[in-house]
């Protein structure tokens with residue numbers, strides 16, 4: 001094998017395109033000394049809001065803090081049930097628990113890997129019948145960049161007077177029915193962890209919303225709940241600000257994002273062409289455009305996955321397992337899950353359990369070629 005390696009992610013190739021701009025921007029912040037709340041934070045917020053077509057963007061310190069600030073603003077806490085998919089990154093479940101609320105895990109669809117609306121409705125009904133917890137919020141996750149069924153989530157939240165929060169951490173740039181993520185639900189949480197579709201050089205995140213009152217609460221909560229004047233604390237908040245340096249780096253990287261998303265879509269199409277019909281792929285619902293944060297396939301079982309992953313490794317093709325355990329099996333969350341719905345306990349989560357044994361993510365970043373994607377797919381196909 002003399003083929004060059006294909007990495008799962010590449011967070012450095014992009015730098016060559018904008019290095020002078022990055023260096024100029026970083027030097028300007030160093031010269032200014034405004035390391036917190038510099039003007040670059042507001043510049044980034046305006047750019048994010050314009051890109052997503054939303055009224056307000058609020059920069060925060062990470063995707064996890066974005067989720068936490070959004071739930072703190074609603075007053076989510078003890079006695080509240082927060083419904084979220086069992087197959088997602090741990091941060092989605094961690095936040096309600098940190099706030100004293102109870103996560104209620106919902107199964108996902110086999111085709112989209114996103115929250116299953118029928119199962120969501122069933123679990124809300126179970127919680128209501130029991131009357132112990134108050135159905136309070138739904139966190140929809142756009143897993144691997146593919147939008148969840150937001151029209152259905154919004155309809156359920158409107159009917160039940162629940163808060164709809166979009167965990168779009170993996171999906172910035174995706175759209176649904178012609179509308180970029182950010183306007184779906186009451187608010188959307190973004191992560192700029194380095195490997196996301198828009199990545200910082202450290203931790204960073206943002207909240208997007210059309211609701212001016214919520215945006216104001218988010219600004220207050222990210223700065224220790226400070227009100228109109230400094231040291232006038234109106235609400236219990238946190239230190240959740242976005243650094244000026246990360247903001248200016250993200251401003252420079254925003255100039256590349258449209259082209260990068262277009263390349264991600266080309267790579268996704270190349271993978272789909274090569275793999276559909278042979279392995280499970282994530283299928284977009286009508287009107288959904290994937291941002292391809294990750295390209296993830298579904299293999300028949302854990303043995304096939306181990307075999308394919310070993311072959312990819314031998315061919316110097318990167319791969320990863322997102323996620324090897326559904327959240328209700330995580331030691332830290334199992335007790336909360338068991339206690340979330342009483343009686344006979346919560347219904348099973350068979351699709352989430354199956355996916356955790358079957359999924360495998362293949363290289364996906366804008367600085368690889370469609371030939372790279374076809375080569376990675378070829379290794380999968382010859383090792384099924």
Ligand SMILES: *Cc1c(COP(=O)(O)O)cnc(C)c1O
Nearest residue numbers: 062063064089091169170191193
């Ligand atoms: C990355 C991620 C988060 C957390 O973002 P951080 O910036 O790492 O805190 C939350 N939810 C999902 C689905 C994620 O992928």
